[in-house]
Amino acid sequence: MIIRSAQNSDIPALLRLVSDHARRGDLLPRTALSIRDTLADWLVAEDENGNIAACVSLLFYTAVLAEVRSLAVSDKYKGNGVGRKLLAALIARAQEKQIPTLFALTRAVRFFEKAGFAITQKEDFPEKIWRDCFICPVKECCDETAVVLELAMSNEQ
Numbered sequence: 116m117i118i119r120s121a122q123n124s125d126i127p128a129l130l131r132l133v134s135d136h137a138r139r140g141d142l143l144p145r146t147a148l149s150i151r152d153t154l155a156d157w158l159v160a161e162d163e164n165g166n167i168a169a170c171v172s173l174l175f176y177t178a179v180l181a182e183v184r185s186l187a188v189s190d191k192y193k194g195n196g197v198g199r200k201l202l203a204a205l206i207a208r209a210q211e212k213q214i215p216t217l218f219a220l221t222r223a224v225r226f227f228e229k230a231g232f233a234i235t236q237k238e239d240f241p242e243k244i245w246r247d248c249f250i251c252p253v254k255e256c257c258d259e260t261a262v263v264l265e266l267a268m269s270n271e272q
């Protein structure tokens with residue numbers, strides 16, 4: 116399994132993977148256009164046959180805050196450490212970009228805790244609430260938990 120930056124030719128596979136999970140209610144849907152416009156912020160896991168096994172993107176809110184977005188592992192590869200590897204690569208990318216705070220809204224809380232994230236309150240991220248939650252059809256009965264990871268920056272001791 117190779118973890119690499121996404122490229123244009125990955126867009127159809129990314130759209131399929133995210134849409135499959137969005138239909139199940141695990142992820143918010145993305146359009147091909149929104150994927151293309153943010154392609155530089157996506158990572159993929161590619162299997163030995165060149166197929167996309169998993170994806171994730173970093174959504175920037177401010178210079179100091181980004182969300183782990185559209186994290187999905189194809190059913191064939193779930194439970195094999197692919198999600199952990201991909202999330203670790205995304206965390207490393209956020210660190211390179213000097214983003215000190217990463218968050219996610221998720222039902223896979225233990226998965227994120229195992230990667231070092233801590234449970235927090237959605238209200239800590241008004242940027243997210245304004246962007247997505249206000250227009251979300253299940254906002255009144257949202258069962259997602261906010262998790263946050265504070266990253267050490269390279270200029271810190």
Ligand SMILES: CC(C)(COP(=O)(O)OP(=O)(O)OC[C@H]1O[C@@H](n2cnc3c(N)ncnc32)[C@H](O)[C@@H]1OP(=O)(O)O)[C@@H](O)C(=O)NCCC(=O)NCCS
Binds near residue numbers: 186187197220226227
């Ligand atoms: C959540 C998801 C990304 C995990 O990816 P994965 O490759 O199956 O997970 P890994 O094999 O890397 O698991 C790493 C650890 O997290 C645990 N874990 C995996 N999925 C979990 C889940 N849904 N809930 C709780 N723990 C989970 C594993 O048991 C493993 O623990 P271990 O290190 O003690 O063995 C994947 O199941 C998925 O695509 N889910 C649907 C979409 C989704 O919910 N995305 C997150 C939205 S923010």
